[in-house]
Amino acid sequence: MGHFGGARMNRHLAHAALIALALVPFAGLALGAARGGLGANPVETITHVTGGWALRLLLASLAVTPLRRLDARLAVLAPFRRTLGLLAFAYALCHAATFFALDLGFAFGLLAEEIAERPYVTLGFGALLALAPLAITSTRAWQRRLGRRWVALHRLVYLAAALAVAHFLWLVKKDLREPLLYAAVLAVLLGARAFAARRRHASA
């Protein structure tokens, strides 16, 4: 087997562990729904939990590169960027599906109306739309196929994150603390990227 086989095994295990961990909230919702343990408004709970984890996982994915730049030892995190992004997309799909099924009753006409008329829905749909091509082109095959355009395309992740935070800010009735916290985290992550980009240009 040797050293190389061992490393690959560890990577697979690490990914599996991350996925298992990230699916714990989903399992909690499924169990809760079955046992009536999601509170008085289970649809709200499901929507809030799936949306919250979509956002957190997306921010975690965005944090990988800045963290790697902070400390070379954190390069081990690099492969998790994609996994985190895909997990975020999975939660975002559940979040949107819950809204479409339980708030809108599968009415496509109503969906079109809500997307057109309610800014918070527009923003959320926009975030989902921005993530979709990233999920589809997340494989190494696509990376090879698109080459440099892949990097350009995947800059959409910044837009997706910004739209998701704006979506959250828009729908909160009064207490802005939680969405503002995410906005602050996103600002820090984007700031780190901008800072690194400027440094690269300067030294080029």
Place this chain on the structure above:
Amino acid sequence: MHSIRPSLLPEREITPEALFLRRRSFIRAGAAFSAALLFGCGEDTSARASTPAPSPLAKLPNVLPAPAGYRTDEEPTRFEDATAYNNFYEFGTGKEEPAENAHTLRVRPWAIAVEGEVAKPGVLDIETLLKAYPLEERIYRLRCVEAWSMVIPWVGVPLGEVLRRFAPTSQAKYVAFETLVDEEQMPGQRRRVLDWPYREGLRIDEAMHPLAILAVGMYGRVLPSQNGAPVRLVVPWKYGFKSIKSIVRVRLVARMPRTTWSDENPSEYGFYANVNPQVDHPRWSQRSERRIGEWSKRPTLAFNGYGEQVASLYRDMDLRRNF
């Protein structure tokens, strides 16, 4: 307009002898990647029914049954849900925070100051309200502006009956209400999330309408603290934020009083706040609502289904402008 179907059935057993537990809120999000999300979900309904509450709420004796037209025959919301899903920012802005935090509210002694345009200003002690007025059950729909709703069997007294004893003068055109301010009892007031005290108001004809009640109980017992103990307003044809909780002051006034949510965001919350599926909240639709306990949404009714009884109050008003 939809009317209440007067119930010809015997009054149903509203709720089992169920007792509320404080739920741990597992939606406390923060940025913490908390595995507590999983642990908060595991509530077992059978355990909930059999576990005794720390201090059971006192039963209210001699409660008259709701007259026809003042009770809906729709399924009442489960007591556990009605007492664990509340908007009462004085105890925190999360839905489950009032149930967790409201135990610090001291409901005795309690009195409501009645003042302003009245010939006999005074103080209404809670004990007087409980003993000297005939208490009636009222089974009302409650529709929150956030597009969820409940059916609650309140116990109370028509507001008009109480006000009449204080003899409003001809100058009394509006009734203004205030909630308690006390940071020690109400920890949510330590943050200025709203401009305390919570204020609300009604036009005098709305206040005198037989549907409007001062509620002192629900489900046959005194109000739990998180539901606005010991006395609150219930105006079922308006959005829930008009039904001010834990009232300490009632003032009869000549001009339209300020109201908290309207002050907060005048483009989103108006003085009248009549339930109206045709007038959307600026950020979300009011066409439908989620009845707590149900998975799908249902259509919202004009005046929350009380149109037959209250529409005449607004006959000449543009309800889109006076939202």
